[in-house]
Amino acid sequence: MTSQFVVGQDTVILGIETSCDETAAAIVMGGNDVVSSVVSSQIDVHAEFGGVVPEVASRAHLESINPVVRRAIDEAGIDERRIDAIACTVGPGLIGALLVGVSSAKALALAWDVPFVGVNHLEAHLYASFLEDPTLEFPLVVLLVSGGHTMLIEMQDHGEYRLLGRTIDDAAGEAFDKVARYLDLGYPGGPAIDRAANDGNPEAVKFPRAMMDDGLNFSFSGLKTAVVNFVRKNPTVDSVDIAASFQQAVSDVLVHKAMKAAREVGATGVVLGGGVAANSRLRADLQAACAADGIGAFLPGREMCTDNAAMIAAAGWHRLRALGPSRLDIGAFPSMPLVEAGIADG
Amino acid sequence: MIVLGIESATESVGVSLASSDGVLASVEISRGRRHAESIVPCVQFVCERAEIELAEVGAIAVDVGPGLFTGMRVGIATAKSLAMALGIPMVPMTSLEVLAIGQSTADEIIVPVVDARKSEVFWAMYRRSEQGVDQLNQPTVGPVDDLISDLMARDQPTVCIGDGAHRYRDDITTGFSCVIGDARHPSAADLASEGVRRAIRDETVEERFVEPVYLRQPDAQINWSTRQVRS
Numbered sequence: 001m002t003s004q005f006v007v008g009q010d011t012v013i014l015g016i017e018t019s020c021d022e023t024a025a026a027i028v029m030g031g032n033d034v035v036s037s038v039v040s041s042q043i044d045v046h047a048e049f050g051g052v053v054p055e056v057a058s059r060a061h062l063e064s065i066n067p068v069v070r071r072a073i074d075e076a077g078i079d080e081r082r083i084d085a086i087a088c089t090v091g092p093g094l095i096g097a098l099l100v101g102v103s104s105a106k107a108l109a110l111a112w113d114v115p116f117v118g119v120n121h122l123e124a125h126l127y128a129s130f131l132e133d134p135t136l137e138f139p140l141v142v143l144l145v146s147g148g149h150t151m152l153i154e155m156q157d158h159g160e161y162r163l164l165g166r167t168i169d170d171a172a173g174e175a176f177d178k179v180a181r182y183l184d185l186g187y188p189g190g191p192a193i194d195r196a197a198n199d200g201n202p203e204a205v206k207f208p209r210a211m212m213d214d215g216l217n218f219s220f221s222g223l224k225t226a227v228v229n230f231v232r233k234n235p236t237v238d239s240v241d242i243a244a245s246f247q248q249a250v251s252d253v254l255v256h257k258a259m260k261a262a263r264e265v266g267a268t269g270v271v272l273g274g275g276v277a278a279n280s281r282l283r284a285d286l287q288a289a290c291a292a293d294g295i296g297a298f299l300p301g302r303e304m305c306t307d308n309a310a311m312i313a314a315a316g317w318h319r320l321r322a323l324g325p326s327r328l329d330i331g332a333f334p335s336m337p338l339v340e341a342g343i344a345d346g
Numbered sequence: 347m348i349v350l351g352i353e354s355a356t357e358s359v360g361v362s363l364a365s366s367d368g369v370l371a372s373v374e375i376s377r378g379r380r381h382a383e384s385i386v387p388c389v390q391f392v393c394e395r396a397e398i399e400l401a402e403v404g405a406i407a408v409d410v411g412p413g414l415f416t417g418m419r420v421g422i423a424t425a426k427s428l429a430m431a432l433g434i435p436m437v438p439m440t441s442l443e444v445l446a447i448g449q450s451t452a453d454e455i456i457v458p459v460v461d462a463r464k465s466e467v468f469w470a471m472y473r474r475s476e477q478g479v480d481q482l483n484q485p486t487v488g489p490v491d492d493l494i495s496d497l498m499a500r501d502q503p504t505v506c507i508g509d510g511a512h513r514y515r516d517d518i519t520t521g522f523s524c525v526i527g528d529a530r531h532p533s534a535a536d537l538a539s540e541g542v543r544r545a546i547r548d549e550t551v552e553e554r555f556v557e558p559v560y561l562r563q564p565d566a567q568i569n570w571s572t573r574q575v576r577s
């Protein structure tokens with residue numbers, strides 16, 4: 001079956017994603033035609049804890065996985081026999097959460113006698129842009145910003161990445177969560193800060209921009225501390241102004257370094273990925289900076305920035321075409337790196 | 347009626363195929379704890395060896411716990427997705443039930459005890475019957491002392507089995523005079539065989555109604571330092 005498997009424009013892939021707090025399934029044809037995309041979010045389940053609780057997440061994934069897969073197939077309006085392959089996130093992420101998706105995906109592949117392909121979640125975030133613009137030209141610089149990651153990556157070709165820079169402490173999304181919690185703006189922090197900042201003045205407080213002229217790495221823990229110290233000393237300053245000023249500081253650093261990276265590698269454009277890529281300030285600032293430099297700014301729609309399974313299916317399509325299926329005896333890789341993606345191929 | 351049994355609620359993982367003729371093929375791995383890696387290859391192996399196509403399987407029996415959360419979830423997710431994809435019903439059984447069914451004693455009370463970690467155990471009491479075993483009380487979780495109190499309250503000849511009975515053998519036999527049976531882990535062959543009997547009696551359920559039996563709330567303490575990668 002798998003040896004003569006040809007991956008083409010009519011190849012239909014079922015993508016599955018369970019690495020953190022979203023149970024997602026999608027049907028994607030030809031690597032970029034999103035036929036259906038279903039995301040069941042656990043935000044409400046985790047809100048009372050102010051963060052993702054791994055055991056709670058794993059339980060919710062097991063409850064949702066089959067209904068979500070069923071809905072993705074139903075909404076696509078296809079017969080399940082039309083599915084050519086199953087792609088699923090195998091890492092990085094929460095081990096117990098990943099294992100629900102991997103187990104389910106391998107079972108579906110076995111029952112329907114189609115290939116299974118393990119996908120790196122970070123790589124999938126890069127592919128979210130290709131879902132909307134399959135004609136993107138290399139080399140590209142990818143700014144991947146989420147609750148777990150803040151990275152600048154050079155994408156030289158499909159499957160060829162070079163890590164240019166990363167956070168040395170907190171991820172940008174983590175800083176959003178912590179500051180939102182401190183300001184009592186709610187959970188998750190990204191959208192909460194974004195909303196509050198809408199009504200605030202981004203120049204009200206000049207928070208530090210760490211490591212601006214210091215290579216392509218990031219640091220966000222000092223910024224979080226600066227916010228806490230400022231609020232302690234100035235309890236009367238409106239929290240919307242704090243939120244707007246904090247958000248501006250994060251955006252300034254991210255955009256500055258992304259543009260610097262793009263100039264260094266001669267990129268045709270900057271691709272934005274990860275949950276923080278939904279932030280409206282960051283999107284606007286990056287777009288303006290890219291326009292000023294005369295290069296492309298590729299910003300996937302908000303629903304494609306946050307965790308979803310369409311990007312998993314898209315990455316799976318490319319991986320299947322380049323490397324073939326994964327073995328059915330692989331498990332999950334909780335701290336899987338993006339570069340030298342450690343999936344056992346066979 | 348051919349039934350595929352998937353067992354992964356404790357440290358052991360097993361897959362078995364059974365029919366009304368008995369067990370057709372069975373594999374058990376009690377070392378390594380690589381449940382997610384092993385189950386699907388084990389399913390392929392038993393099908394190949396028994397020369398059975400998955401399409402011939404009429405129902406999936408699965409151990410729904412209680413046990414190790416991650417291990418049991420891997421088995422349940424695999425079993426439920428297989429059942430959904432194949433369009434066949436399921437036979438869910440608790441780990442305690444599967445252990446009890448495998449105990450070939452006649453008169454004693456059968457008490458499967460599954461290690462619940464954190465100095466606790468899962469247990470329930472069974473008595474052999476015409477149809478297999480009758481459950482005498484609801485499965486519970488608690489410290490070994492609670493199990494001993496439970497045994498003393500019933501005060502009948504008893505055989506305790508399962509990894510919890512072995513781990514706390516000294517505590518249990520000091521507190522209450524009983525036999526510790528050989529069985530450590532629920533057997534996939536027992537699960538599949540009992541699955542056949544129940545499937546023949548039409549005691550199957552739809553895949554969407556099969557749920558894990560955790561018997562314990564998640565440890566919901568946020569510890570920022572151990573919070574894992576989120577992306």
Ligand SMILES: [Zn+2]
Pocket residue numbers: 121125146274275306307576577
């Ligand atoms: Zn993500």
